[in-house]
Amino acid sequence: MKKETRKEEIIRVAAQLFKQKGYSAVTMRDLAKAMDMQAASLYNHINSKQAILQDIILEIAEAFTEGMNVVISESNSSVEKLNALIALHVRIAINNPEGLAALNTDWMHLEEKLDYYLQLRNDYENNFRAIIVEGIKNDELKPVDVEVILFSMLSTLRSLYLWIPKKDAIKRQQLLEDLTTVLIQGINK
Amino acid sequence: MKKETRKEEIIRVAAQLFKQKGYSAVTMRDLAKAMDMQAASLYNHINSKQAILQDIILEIAEAFTEGMNVVISESNSSVEKLNALIALHVRIAINNPEGLAALNTDWMHLEEKLDYYLQLRNDYENNFRAIIVEGIKNDELKPVDVEVILFSMLSTLRSLYLWIPKKDAIKRQQLLEDLTTVLIQGINK
DNA sequence: GTCTATAGGACGATAGAC
């Protein structure tokens, strides 16, 4: 494990604050206070507040894109692909819940990089949708409206960052199994 | 239908802006521009920016509390209660998607009313959890971890405001039926 | 790499004329 640079530390602490209050409500003075330094000193490590947001969001968005490509190329059945996507979301949510919070709630405050982010998100959703369509076509999934399935799964998976931090390590292992059951098999007996 | 007062109009337009950029990023000058008036003039109708947020969020939070009380007193089986809760969320999301956005993403910017809001939300979640526990106990639901079921259902239902506006009226009627299938029966064939 | 000082502008909100 490489030692964390000062810049990485600032970005990590910023993500924590963004999760609590949102990007717009966090000031550089707030961030400086949490880092135990003066606001002006932050600018020796980062270029702007906006650049911090870009770092946080784009790193995760690109991890999802990469993960999706692996799932598409390596998994076989549609249900297998959906299982792999659930695992992808759980893994990223455990690794970086604060960054995911920023991605989910503050993406609209991206400036130059907004279009790039929206393109990544759109591609991801289209790939997710195609897997569901395929699953219905080959009779693996119930013939429910594709958009409703997509919406329900993505809503749950995108909210994981809110719940993961409340679970201890043991329960997190169980989470993946239970979540797969609920999302794929339903809760009705 | 009563005619909309100027105050109600301001609050409605504010909710639209809050949904787009979040409470902190919307300025009174933004709101004034959307209302086609000067920022100072807003203060003849509302007391403060904070008071607008309170109006939007607490009205919806209280509607959920009232809806939950009706569900608990009127429905019989656990699955029936869950069906009624899904319908409650769909109804409120259709009526006021902008207000729901503020409730979901800007509740932490409530000041004096924050504790009251958190109490309502906590009571609501406890009632929801009790219904799931009851359903597992009387063998209506699969014995999956209660928190995972609660998390999955609430995540989907709380995100409805993002998807409802994208659907036309016909598809909205279908939404309730499909959503119930997905959330209760699962998607696996 | 951190500090003090501050530029230059935007913020929420009020005063008072009409």
Next chain:
DNA sequence: GTCTATCGTCCTATAGAC
């Protein structure tokens, strides 16, 4: 009920000393 003018504060970011 809306306007113009403005107050006092806070914002992001830079300059320059150490």
